[in-house]
Each structure stands twice: as structure tokens, then as C-alpha cells.
Amino acid sequence: MRIDLHTHSTASDGTDTPAELVRKAGDAGLDVVALTDHDTTRGHAEAVKALPEGLTLVTGAELSCRLNGTGLHLLAYLFDPDEPALLAERELVRDDRVPRARAMVGKLQELGVDIEWEHVARIAGDGSLGRPHIAEALVELGVVPTVSDAFTADWLANGGRAYVDKHELDPFEAIRLVKAAGGVTVFAHPLAVKRGEVVPVEAIARLAEAGLDGIEADHMDHEPATRARLKGLAGELGLLATGSSDYHGSRKTCLLGEYTTDPEVYGEIIRRATGAFPVPGTGGVPA
Missing domain, CATH: 1.10.150.650 (DNA polymerase; domain 1)
Structure with missing residues (x-):
């Protein structure tokens, strides 16, 4: 069973439409794919409509957060997209x-x-x-x-010459809001140092105490030693360890299914979620 829990479409900053993305996921041999556009669920309806038979869609979003001046992203899965408090915060981020x-x-x-x-x-x-x-x-x-x-200090990296801050959620509040909406949270690429400053491991421990469900360990921006370190940390903190492509279509070099999540971990994510359920494909609409 091949499971990719982190992808983006044209609803945020990917180059494939939601329909194209799910079709490509099916062609890539995935059994499960999560659509996690930045701070929006706008692509979900199109993805569901085009979902090919044999592919299951996990609805979600990647939430923009900031802790003590450092940006971080939380993957939120299977939450109720209409829950008012979380919806209001997503709209604030999007509108900025x-x-x-x-x-x-x-x-x-x-x-x-x-x-x-x-x-x-x-x-x-x-x-x-x-x-x-x-x-x-x-x-x-x-x-x-x-x-x-x-994405370097010369241009757009965090703190770079052309960087500008934006409205972002406090991650502790984000975890609370997602849980209240019946969802599950996973810290996306937590030690991706090539992207800029990352939060210290001590902060991950505090997020775990606040209800964080997991950390994304297998990711293209993590070196092998970092992946091993994160899996060990997940074990120490009682967190789930996921793997995902962070697919953006042609905007990045990563491929669908390049990194995947263990089926047992996926099963636990489903077990914990109460806001929404994975959507099984029934054939989709004609191309």
C-alpha cells in the first residue's frame, strides 16, 4: 500500500489542477493521496469529483504558523472544513x-x-x-x-532581502483549532534547514505535549541522518512518523510517492480523525 500524505495543486502553489493531481497519483501507483494546499481546502471538491477508482483521497491543508519568529508548517488532516474558528483563521492567512x-x-x-x-x-x-x-x-x-x-538569503528565504512577514497562526493554537475541528496534525518537514531557520527540538517536544500527532520524517529536504533522527524523536515523544513527497507538480523536482507513509501510521491517523473521512475513488469524471 503506497500512501503520500503531502501534495499541492493549483488551489495554492502547485502546477497541477486538483483533478490532474489525483489522476497522476493514480497513474503513479498510489493507493492514498492527501491534498494539502496552503491554508485552503478549495481544491477538495474538484479532486473528489475526479478521483479515479482505486485511489483514496485524504482531505487536508498545510497551515502557516510561526513560533518565536520562526516559520513552520502544520499538516492538518481530515478536519471539518466548515468549523467556524479554524475557517476564520485560514481566511485571515489567505487574505494576507x-x-x-x-x-x-x-x-x-x-x-x-x-x-x-x-x-x-x-x-x-x-x-x-x-x-x-x-x-x-x-x-x-x-x-x-x-x-x-x-529561496536563499539573497532573495525570498525567511529573513532574506526580499522577504516580508505574513499573518501566521501560533502552532499551539493551530493544534487546538484542528483538534476542535476533529482533525489530526503533523509537523511538516520540521528539520528542513535548507529552507532556513527551524524550530529547536525542544519546541517539538512542547508541541507534542500540546497534542501534536506526528512529524513528517521522510521528506526530500531531510538528509538520511535527519530522517533517522526524526524517527527516533517520534518514538521518544510518542508521535507518529510520516513520509510524503510534498509534490508541487513541475514547480519542484519531487515526484508523487517519492516518500510514503507506513500503512499502520495512516491507519492511526484515520482512527484519530473525527471531522472527516477519507474518500474512496469510484472512477472520477472523464478527462
Whole structure:
């Protein structure tokens, strides 16, 4: 059983529509895929409608959080998307994305980059606008060779020259809200140092005490030693250890199913969730 619990579509910063994503997940031989767009559930209905037979969809979102000045992401699974308190917080984060992106474009212009807001908006389309869209514009302009190269201190990394803060949830409050909505929380790529500053291990322990369910250990931004360390930490803290691709379509090099979650861990996630249930595919709509 192959299970990938972290993917993105055009509802946020991926390049595949939700329908395309689930079809590709089926073609890749996955049995279960989670759609976890940034701070939104807008792509779920389309994904469910196109879900191929033999593929199960786990609904979710990747929540933007910040702890003591350091950004972190929480994967939230199988929560009630209409629960008012969590919905209100997601909308606050989402609504801050456009003014934040405009401010980053302004900073890039001050740095001498010939970038226009319309260029970034065209790339984002109807998606939940974020740094990857700006990074893609920098690639198209020849400023950097790849999207990953835009996420450095010179450009868009946390604290970088063109970085701008955004509204983000306190992770302890996020865990409380997701639990109240019947969901399950997993700390996404917690030690991905190539992305910038990460929270200390002591903070992960405090999040576990507050009800965090798991940590994403197997991930493209974790070296083998880091993956082993995180699995050991999960055992010490009583957390679930997941694995996921963090697939973004052509915007990143990772492939669907590149890293997967153990079926027993997936079963425990389902057991703990009360806000929603996985959706089995029945054939989807014609391409």
C-alpha cells in the first residue's frame, strides 16, 4: 500500500489542477493521496469529483504558523472544513497573501529586479498566492536558475532581502483549532534547514505535549541522518512518523510517492480523525 500524505495543486502553489493531481497519483501507483494546499481546502471538491477508482483521497491543508519568529508548517488532516474558528483563521492567512506578495515584489524592484506584479499574478492564476509564484517569475526573468535558488538569503528565504512577514497562526493554537475541528496534525518537514531557520527540538517536544500527532520524517529536504533522527524523536515523544513527497507538480523536482507513509501510521491517523473521512475513488469524471 503506497500512501503520500503531502501534495499541492493549483488551489495554492502547485502546477497541477486538483483533478490532474489525483489522476497522476493514480497513474503513479498510489493507493492514498492527501491534498494539502496552503491554508485552503478549495481544491477538495474538484479532486473528489475526479478521483479515479482505486485511489483514496485524504482531505487536508498545510497551515502557516510561526513560533518565536520562526516559520513552520502544520499538516492538518481530515478536519471539518466548515468549523467556524479554524475557517476564520485560514481566511485571515489567505487574505494576507496578496498584500504580502505585492510587498515582496516591491522589495525586489528596489533591489533592481525588473519584475512586475502582473507577471506574478499571471503565474499564480486562481491559486493561493505565495512565494513559489514569485520564485517562478524570478526563474522566467533569468534572475535565478531554479525555484529553489530563489529561496536563499539573497532573495525570498525567511529573513532574506526580499522577504516580508505574513499573518501566521501560533502552532499551539493551530493544534487546538484542528483538534476542535476533529482533525489530526503533523509537523511538516520540521528539520528542513535548507529552507532556513527551524524550530529547536525542544519546541517539538512542547508541541507534542500540546497534542501534536506526528512529524513528517521522510521528506526530500531531510538528509538520511535527519530522517533517522526524526524517527527516533517520534518514538521518544510518542508521535507518529510520516513520509510524503510534498509534490508541487513541475514547480519542484519531487515526484508523487517519492516518500510514503507506513500503512499502520495512516491507519492511526484515520482512527484519530473525527471531522472527516477519507474518500474512496469510484472512477472520477472523464478527462
